[in-house]
Amino acid sequence: MDRKDFKIISNWIKKDSTVLDLGCGDSTLLDFLTSTKNITGYGFEKDLEKVKESIKKNISVIQSDFYTGLGEYFESSFFDYAVMTHALQENKNPDKILKEMLRVANEGIVTFPNMGFWKNRVELGFLGRMPISKSLPNKWFDTPNIHLCTFKDFEDLCKDLEIKILEKKVLDNSYSSNFLCKLSPNFFGEIALYRFKKD
């Protein structure tokens, strides 16, 4: 496990807690959290190939999309944490998802790529093209990222939704936190992690 973001998430999560991972992929994170924090919980995943991988890892995974699934399966405050890594920007209504996360869980954790990262600004602002990078690898017409935002945008949305940000970490594309990221996160940070709850 060398994903720095996963380590940060693991540090944020209390031992023996319950976790829902939205868009859990092959459940690498849930598997990691199970071994580091003895968590229990479920992964939500739409893609059958990834569901199969999750089952192989002995993780409880439910094949479902977020929108119908969250309301269908979980009562309010069912989990300690609802986590979503690199999927917020793929949602049709990121605001609704954030609200749902905080309905089913006491705290939410999200990670997403920063549209305000300086290289993205250069590509869009000077070269006049939609940015393509390690954290945003798809071309504009073939991308799941339909709701990209900057860190500032996200924080504004949280304010509107009365969501209190508890912790924030900004990383570069190799998932490490360098000096510049700390100096001006919305300019130098490529990926952000937020932990939040209802205000």
Added chain:
Amino acid sequence: MTNKFNKNSVGIVEPKTVEIKQSLKLDCGKTLDNFSLVYETYGKLNEKKNNAILICHALSGDHHAAGYHKEDDKKPGWWDSCIGPGKPFDTNKFFIVSLNNLGGCQGSTGPNTIDKKTKKEYGPDFPIVTVKDWVNSQKLLADFLEIDIWACVIGGSLGGMQALQWSISYPNKIKNSIVVAAAAKLSAQNIAFNEVARQAIITDPDFHDGRYNNFGVIPKRGLSIARMLGHITYLSDDSMRQKFGRDLREGKLHFGYDVDFQVESYLRYQAQAFVERFDANTYLLMTKALDYFDPAEEFEGDLSKAFEKTDSKFLVISFTSDWRFSSTKSREIVKSLVKARKKVSYSEIEANQGHDAFLMPIPQYLDVLKNFMDNIN
């Protein structure tokens, strides 16, 4: 067990019969003093006796789930696609037990066996058994085989209901349950289909109140119609269109009531084959077991409470085109398991075969089963 069959086949298998000399109190209030169960086993029980899995059959299934009875058998057992060396239910690893349920017509005590008390065939007097009764009888079979805990109980459709019931009736005697294309209770529509099937049988003049054997006849017409109706509901509109379309059997319309379309011919063939192998009283009984199944009832209608005590981990699977036991039904099971905070995985497999998909060797489906089974030690 070397054989001429494929290396992934369990080869030639032989059914065994156990006489259970213990009385079994049934849900209907009656008691069976002793009864026989026919079963097959595949693979070897290990020394610790912790590698046993139980396969539960659906409405028209039986104990012959895998392999062949004779070298020249045309078809293997009904779930041969899943049972065998290297298959999801791997006989190199597991000891697999498959039985014919009580009330069945393939050798286990049922309507067409002789009641030792009266020395006459049970016929319609055979008590109506429930899924819970079956599970209790399966527990007695497990005791006989000296299997204390099942590594997994597996079933599709009515078989899936038995897997669910195991986790409820014997919450500490089952480590895993695989519930495929099942439901925690039937819908009104489902009960309605069963009722039409029963009426077809019961109103057949050859039914004779269930004592047809005394008259040397069988209610062929009724049983045929019941099977045809069932069969239609097990397929999807899509799969029927693909399989038959509006193809004509002889290339022209006859302007009569005999077979014109291929689909008619297919249904008649299926019905004929079924009538030859299945008993009408058993059919009636099995459909009632389906209708009556509702494990939540004892728990104030809250299915999650029914699962509270179970140690079992679950895998629930449904198929996109299954409208007889739709994905919604499977998701209700998953929802209750989640509410009870049980370990459960759920997968909805893309398949156009309708309810019958659970018997088909669909690669994605077999992968899901295999990946789940790989974690069972």
